[in-house]
Amino acid sequence: MIAYVRGLLTDLDDDSVIVETNGVGYELICANPYLFQEHIDNEVKIYTYHYVREDLQALYGFKKKEDKALFSKLLNVSGIGPKGALAILASTSVGDFVAAIEQEDEKFLTRFPGVGKKTARQMILDLKGKLTAWIPDEENESSIFYAKDHTSQERNQAVEEALEAMKALGYSERELKTLRPELSKKEHANVDDYVRQGLQLMMKS
Incomplete structure (x- = not known):
């Protein structure tokens, strides 16, 4: 399992970023690749999830450990694949998603692309009570690139x-x-x- 990639951010497009380390370019599929745009030609550290199935192998990239952990849990929900999990991560924070699961807020969950009432209910059944430890600590420097005390x-x-x-x-x-x-x-x-x-x-x- 590749836990993270640290190296030079060399390129990005609508779906992914390229990080070069030790002469190897890793393509990391991300929820919002353009958030990395200002870091082109700079060193970055991106957490990764190695997705494997019979006909596909892919590396997914995340700024935060919490995002990677939630992505992994979402893949275990029936009806949610990598594309759907990324769409959720692109549209909300881990904290807001966990709150919606704990409050059984189906209206909030069905706002995500491809998530209907049946899938929202399945997410609640599968994830309620299992995500509360991943609510980001506001005092924790969980963001890779940005400090908390913005002017x-x-x-x-x-x-x-x-x-x-x-x-x-x-x-x-x-x-x-x-x-x-x-x-x-x-x-x-x-x-x-x-x-x-x-x-x-x-x-x-």
Whole structure:
């Protein structure tokens, strides 16, 4: 099992990033690859999950251990594959997802792409009571790239980077223009959290 990859971030596209280490380029499929864009040509450490089945082998990459752990648990839920698990991770935080599972909030869970009531109920049955230990500790430096104590300027920059990432995901300038003031009211730890908040707001609109 490959626990993580540390090396030079050389490239990215809509689905994955490339990290070169010891002359080998590892393709890591990620939920939001463009969140890594500013780290091109810099060293990164990305947690990985090695997915194997008869007709496929793939490495999935994550910024946080909690995201990797949740991805692994989601794969054990009937009806959830790697694509569906990544869509969930791209749209919410581990903490919010765990809260929805514990509160049996089917309405929240069915907002994710490809998740209907049957799958939402299955996730609750399979995961309730098993994820509470993974709620991120706000005092823990679980983010790889961003510090917790952002200044106002840094928060504004994080919002703009999140909007750029969402633009790369296909959202229009008009949609992002209405989203900017809503995101600016929030105080999140990193760009990833702003993107997740933005996606949640878009799902509600």
